[in-house]
Amino acid sequence: MTPTSAEQDLLEHYVKKILAAPVYELAVATPLQAAPALSQAMGNRILLKREDLQPTFSFKIRGAYNKLVQLTQEQRSRGVITASAGNHAQGVALAARELGVSACIVMPLTTPELKVTGVRSRGAEALLHGESFPFALAFALDLARRTGREFVSPFDDPDVIAGQGTVAMEILRQHPGRLDAIFVPVGGGGLIAGVAAYVKYLRPEIRIIGVESEHSACLQAALAAGTRVTLPAVGTFADGVAVAQIGAHGFDICRFCVDEVMTVANDQLCAAIRDIYDDTRSITEPSGALAVAGIKQYVAQSAAQGQTLVAINSGANINFDSLRHVAERAAVAIA
Ligand SMILES: *Cc1c(COP(=O)(O)O)cnc(C)c1O
Numbered sequence: 001m002t003p004t005s006a007e008q009d010l011l012e013h014y015v016k017k018i019l020a021a022p023v024y025e026l027a028v029a030t031p032l033q034a035a036p037a038l039s040q041a042m043g044n045r046i047l048l049k050r051e052d053l054q055p056t057f058s059f060k061i062r063g064a065y066n067k068l069v070q071l072t073q074e075q076r077s078r079g080v081i082t083a084s085a086g087n088h089a090q091g092v093a094l095a096a097r098e099l100g101v102s103a104c105i106v107m108p109l110t111t112p113e114l115k116v117t118g119v120r121s122r123g124a125e126a127l128l129h130g131e132s133f134p135f136a137l138a139f140a141l142d143l144a145r146r147t148g149r150e151f152v153s154p155f156d157d158p159d160v161i162a163g164q165g166t167v168a169m170e171i172l173r174q175h176p177g178r179l180d181a182i183f184v185p186v187g188g189g190g191l192i193a194g195v196a197a198y199v200k201y202l203r204p205e206i207r208i209i210g211v212e213s214e215h216s217a218c219l220q221a222a223l224a225a226g227t228r229v230t231l232p233a234v235g236t237f238a239d240g241v242a243v244a245q246i247g248a249h250g251f252d253i254c255r256f257c258v259d260e261v262m263t264v265a266n267d268q269l270c271a272a273i274r275d276i277y278d279d280t281r282s283i284t285e286p287s288g289a290l291a292v293a294g295i296k297q298y299v300a301q302s303a304a305q306g307q308t309l310v311a312i313n314s315g316a317n318i319n320f321d322s323l324r325h326v327a328e329r330a331a332v333a334i335a
Pocket of ligand 1: 240
């Protein structure tokens with residue numbers, strides 16, 4: 001995998017944006033923490049990048065803040081708008097409050113009260129509209145046109161991608177030694193694009209492995225087709241990654257920077273949530289456990305031993321009531 005000079009220029013462009021992203025005005029540099037029990041069981045050294053410890057309990061705050069901070073005074077005065085029922089909504093709401101920008105978040109009518117309250121308590125306006133996410137999104141885009149508010153994409157925006165890429169900057173600084181692979185959960189591809197751009201520019205020998213839910217494997221489908229495709233249906237158990245089409249900006253990078261993409265089943269996510277709990281006494285949400293589920297599958301299939309593998313634990317926003325289901329399925333999971 002030797003990038004062309006145009007590809008190398010694109011990576012350099014992102015590395016510069018990542019190094020200049022002022023995310024620490026709001027986000028925290030999270031620990032890269034050893035997982036001793038998992039490491040022992042896997043015969044490999046497993047390190048967890050604890051993005052579940054961010055102020056909004058997911059990494060989305062990095063991209064949202066970096067996007068908002070780059071807006072001109074005039075754009076800021078007109079406010080921002082987005083559509084999201086999840087972690088991006090919380091990130092935009094908090095970033096907007098921090099910067100004194102008015103934020104409107106369109107959420108599908110089915111959004112749990114907890115998440116609506118999360119947005120409102122951070123000072124943003126929550127507009128409930130549409131039966132499902134695509135309807136909320138169409139409404140938000142229309143409102144953006146009519147009101148002049150700046151639309152903030154959850155993943156398909158270079159400033160958002162650069163904000164997420166600061167996760168990789170921290171990993172390489174926290175672990176300057178040998179690193180074999182970084183496992184990254186994939187939804188719309190903002191996180192993996194930022195991580196891959198940074199890592200492939202500086203440490204191209206480190207493998208970047210994307211992990212998708214088998215019910216929303218839009219990156220795998222796009223790589224197989226050689227072009228972005230829209231999945232006919234998407235499962236929402238891993239709601240943080242329930243995206244039908246990989247972002248255009250992210251795909252420009254993933255095309256040549258991602259070494260492998262794997263998919264995992266919901267029961268594997270439940271088992272991974274339990275594994276993470278055993279090592280950290282912390283609960284992750286299903287999307288947040290994708291990378292650990294990916295590592296377990298990778299080690300089982302490749303018989304890798306003695307490697308150093310990083311999993312990005314991307315979020316912790318799970319309803320307490322869902323834990324019963326997770327515990328039940330973890331008990332029956334084979335992996
Ligand atoms: C958004 C999100 C992802 C996926 O990130 P993308 O940039 O959309 O690929 C993974 N995990 C959690 C918890 C998320 O909120």
